[in-house]
Amino acid sequence: MAKIDTAALRPLRIGTRRSNLAVVQAEGIRNSLQKIAPDRTFEIETLHTLGDKDKSTALYSFGAKSLWTSELEEKLTSGELDVVVHCLKDMPTTLPDSCQLAPIPLRDDPRDALIVKDGLPYTSLQTLPEGAVVGTSSVRRSAQLRRLYPHLRFANLRGNVETRLAKVDHPESEYTCMVMSAAGLERLGLKHRINQYMGSKDGGILHAVGQGALGLEIRKGDGETLALVANLADQWSTLACLAERALMRTLEGGCSVPIGVETEWVDKSRYLLKITAIVVSLDGAQSVQDSIDTTVQTEEEATALGQELAARLVKAGADAILNEINTDRPAKG
Numbered sequence: 192m193a194k195i196d197t198a199a200l201r202p203l204r205i206g207t208r209r210s211n212l213a214v215v216q217a218e219g220i221r222n223s224l225q226k227i228a229p230d231r232t233f234e235i236e237t238l239h240t241l242g243d244k245d246k247s248t249a250l251y252s253f254g255a256k257s258l259w260t261s262e263l264e265e266k267l268t269s270g271e272l273d274v275v276v277h278c279l280k281d282m283p284t285t286l287p288d289s290c291q292l293a294p295i296p297l298r299d300d301p302r303d304a305l306i307v308k309d310g311l312p313y314t315s316l317q318t319l320p321e322g323a324v325v326g327t328s329s330v331r332r333s334a335q336l337r338r339l340y341p342h343l344r345f346a347n348l349r350g351n352v353e354t355r356l357a358k359v360d361h362p363e364s365e366y367t368c369m370v371m372s373a374a375g376l377e378r379l380g381l382k383h384r385i386n387q388y389m390g391s392k393d394g395g396i397l398h399a400v401g402q403g404a405l406g407l408e409i410r411k412g413d414g415e416t417l418a419l420v421a422n423l424a425d426q427w428s429t430l431a432c433l434a435e436r437a438l439m440r441t442l443e444g445g446c447s448v449p450i451g452v453e454t455e456w457v458d459k460s461r462y463l464l465k466i467t468a469i470v471v472s473l474d475g476a477q478s479v480q481d482s483i484d485t486t487v488q489t490e491e492e493a494t495a496l497g498q499e500l501a502a503r504l505v506k507a508g509a510d511a512i513l514n515e516i517n518t519d520r521p522a523k524g
């Protein structure tokens with residue numbers, strides 16, 4: 192990769208949330224950028240966001256989807272920050288006018304993972320006993336699991352990755368196990384705690400839109416920063432994630448509605464992408480699922496694919512399922 196001479200430029204300011212996961216991710220991006228621009232200085236600023244502060248409100252009741260991102264975006268817009276490193280799945284599918292999503296770096300494992308309470312013998316969803324309690328506050332996860340495994344029970348579990356793990360492991364807690372993103376666990380050095388990868392091929396569930404990928408948000412029109420971060424782009428991850436985000440945008444779901452997705456490059460030499468998605472009612476009783484394989488070479492084609500799958504799901508009844516869920520919520524903020 193070509194190195195860029197940036198010695199004369201001011202420090203590039205990278206912002207992120209103040210969780211260990213967010214900091215590890217931002218440091219990873221900083222280290223990669225430092226290799227591309229060895230003379231440039233990078234600074235990381237962390238912010239305690241609204242989403243970090245309120246741990247009691249059920250995630251789906253927030254309505255507004257931007258609780259992890261809006262304060263960081265204000266600093267980006269005002270010029271206090273140049274890049275914000277997000278988990279892509281926490282980014283709303285529509286960004287403020289003053290901001291843009293840069294091309295997406297190589298995605299990590301997008302699947303969800305099962306983690307069993309320390310000391311219990313279970314190793315898979317299939318072998319969990321009747322009434323086992325799964326800790327998750329994600330309705331996407333609980334709805335899909337209720338549908339597939341009616342013998343399981345669910346309990347809310349919030350906090351950052353380490354907090355959730357400690358709650359599950361606590362011998363007196365009600366949790367038998369929990370579900371979290373494999374990528375988040377792996378980035379924090381917790382891969383050894385994964386008992387089962389829960390992709391749809393293994394009796395598991397479809398992951399969240401953008402899961403396992405990082406979103407680099409920059410000021411709209413900041414060509415200099417775009418040129419720098421574009422060096423980290425992975426075209427396959429970018430096209431797949433844009434298709435997933437277009438699906439979500441068309442269905443108007445936030446990060447915490449029961450929409451699961453999986454994208455797979457079936458044949459990269461032919462740019463053949465397969466996207467599968469499911470919309471499930473909260474109790475798991477109703478669902479619609481569909482998939483499309485097609486050629487995707489451009490961002491426009493990726494977006495069109497996500498939109499087409501969303502339209503098919505709506506035709507099959509997804510809008511009725513989502514409307515029922517939305518009527519339970521406060522107005523969008």
Ligand SMILES: NCc1[nH]cc(CCC(=O)O)c1CC(=O)O
Pocket residue numbers: 278279280281370371372374375401402403404405
């Ligand atoms: N919902 C919170 C969140 N946002 C991003 C990740 C993990 C990293 C990723 O999936 O990209 C997590 C934790 C989780 O869902 O288990």
